[in-house]
Amino acid sequence: MAIIAIDLMSNCVTSAALSKSGKVLFRETASLENLEGSNVSLLFQNQIKKIFDLFEHKPLEIKSIGIAVPGIFYSKTGNVWAPNIPGWNNYPLRKELNYLFVEKKILVKIASKRTCDILGEKWLGIAKKSRNAIFLSIGRGIGAGVLIDGRILHGFNDGVGAVGWLAINRQFKEIYRVRGCFENLASAKGLLNTTKEYILKNKNIKGYFKKLDIYSITTNDIFQAYKENDPIAKKVLKESIELWGIATANLISLFNPELIIFGGSLFGPALQILEDIKLEASKWAQPLFMNEVKFVASKLGANAGLFGAGHFAIKKF
Numbered sequence: 001m002a003i004i005a006i007d008l009m010s011n012c013v014t015s016a017a018l019s020k021s022g023k024v025l026f027r028e029t030a031s032l033e034n035l036e037g038s039n040v041s042l043l044f045q046n047q048i049k050k051i052f053d054l055f056e057h058k059p060l061e062i063k064s065i066g067i068a069v070p071g072i073f074y075s076k077t078g079n080v081w082a083p084n085i086p087g088w089n090n091y092p093l094r095k096e097l098n099y100l101f102v103e104k105k106i107l108v109k110i111a112s113k114r115t116c117d118i119l120g121e122k123w124l125g126i127a128k129k130s131r132n133a134i135f136l137s138i139g140r141g142i143g144a145g146v147l148i149d150g151r152i153l154h155g156f157n158d159g160v161g162a163v164g165w166l167a168i169n170r171q172f173k174e175i176y177r178v179r180g181c182f183e184n185l186a187s188a189k190g191l192l193n194t195t196k197e198y199i200l201k202n203k204n205i206k207g208y209f210k211k212l213d214i215y216s217i218t219t220n221d222i223f224q225a226y227k228e229n230d231p232i233a234k235k236v237l238k239e240s241i242e243l244w245g246i247a248t249a250n251l252i253s254l255f256n257p258e259l260i261i262f263g264g265s266l267f268g269p270a271l272q273i274l275e276d277i278k279l280e281a282s283k284w285a286q287p288l289f290m291n292e293v294k295f296v297a298s299k300l301g302a303n304a305g306l307f308g309a310g311h312f313a314i315k316k317f
Contacts, residue, residue: 002060004051005310006044006067007113010084010140013040015047017055017062018310022124025060026051037087041096064107066313068116068305069093070141075158080110084141109313113137114161115152116308117298118145121261123311125299132258134251135304136163138244139265142183145308148255166247186243188219188266191236195222198232207231223269241273245280252285252293263298271297 002025007014010032017026028050030043048065055062071082078094085091097108111119118135121127127135127147135145142164146153153160164183165176175184184190199205199214208225209217209232225233248260262274278295285293298304 002055002062003310003313004048004062004065005306005313006048006065007116007306007309008040008044008067008069008082008085009113009305010070010082013044013047014306015044015051016306016310017051017060018307019060020314022307022310026054032085036085037091038096040085040088041091041093045097045100062106064109064313065097065101066116066309066311067093067097067108067110068113068309068312069110070113072157072159072162073110073112075154078110107313111309111312112143112145112158112161113305114143114145115154116145116305116312117143117263118147118152118261118304118308119311120300120304120306120308121298122147122308124307125304126261126296127259130258132256133261134255134257134259135261135263135298136248136251137264138186138262138267138270139188142180142187142264144251146255148257163247163251166250168243168246182243182247186240186247191219191222191240191266192217194239195232195236198235202232205232208233219266220269223272227272237273240270241276241280244277246284248277248295249281249284249290252281252289256286256289257293260293260295261298262295263301263304265302267297 001020003018005016005018012029012031014029016024028047032040069080069082070084073080080088080091080093082088094110101108117137121135127133131150133147137143144161144163146161165180166182169181196214199209208228208230222233226237274295282290300307
């Protein structure tokens with residue numbers, strides 16, 4: 001038997017055919033550039049069709065499809081709230097896909113990307129032997145997949161892990177209603193905005209950023225500047241370390257996990273400061289829990305959600 005896994009992100013979608021043991025049999029990534037609404041769904045439907053065509057005359061029969069979606073998948077309605085994809089504020093994905101696959105007796109299962117991230121690490125990654133772990137994904141957005149006592153937490157309306165809305169700044173700003181306080185300050189976009197703000201305030205700028213166009217700066221530039229002891233990069237990442245440490249401490253005190261797994265596009269380059277984040281968290285977290293928890297990097301990296309979607313397709317959680 002083979003599994004189809006789909007990892008939908010805000011800027012691209014990856015489809016794969018996996019064996020039951022997680023071996024990648026086929027893989028393809030396509031950009032979502034300029035796509036919205038049903039055209040996004042149509043893109044990965046075409047990817048799915050391509051996989052079925054490839055496996056039509058092979059002995060590995062496909063019986064299930066797992067899909068990781070950004071934002072929230074509402075299990076009661078089958079709809080998806082993915083605000084970073086135009087036209088996906090309440091998109092009826094399950095209804096659409098069931099219409100295509102039920103008659104073929106293909107099981108379609110959908111879950112939030114943060115759920116799939118932690119499931120991927122549980123299946124094939126660093127959390128294989130853990131029953132209590134949190135996958136903290138920090139990139140364009142911020143979210144957490146939460147595994148407690150061997151079970152994935154979902155919540156009343158499937159929203160567990162929306163940690164981008166953690167309130168870590170006492171001074172409220174209206175933008176926090178849209179993006180969340182933590183995400184606004186400490187996501188990739190938050191780092192870029194803070195860096196640009198400090199550059200614009202510094203009329204006599206020196207160091208790494210002096211040679212760059214302010215509007216072309218990337219997060220990789222920030223981390224490279226940090227390596228070169230650029231004062232602005234050091235200030236930005238000092239603040240980010242504090243924010244990531246405080247947020248992580250809150251998760252540790254709430255859930256008492258064995259592992260905090262750091263993933264997403266910033267981790268990556270931010271793994272160089274993982275020990276600094278742990279040190280900051282140790283100031284704030286419940287001390288007994290802090291002594292027991294391990295801070296680790298995702299073993300699967302950008303593939304965690306894809307493998308998690310595949311695992312979700314064939315297991316009950």
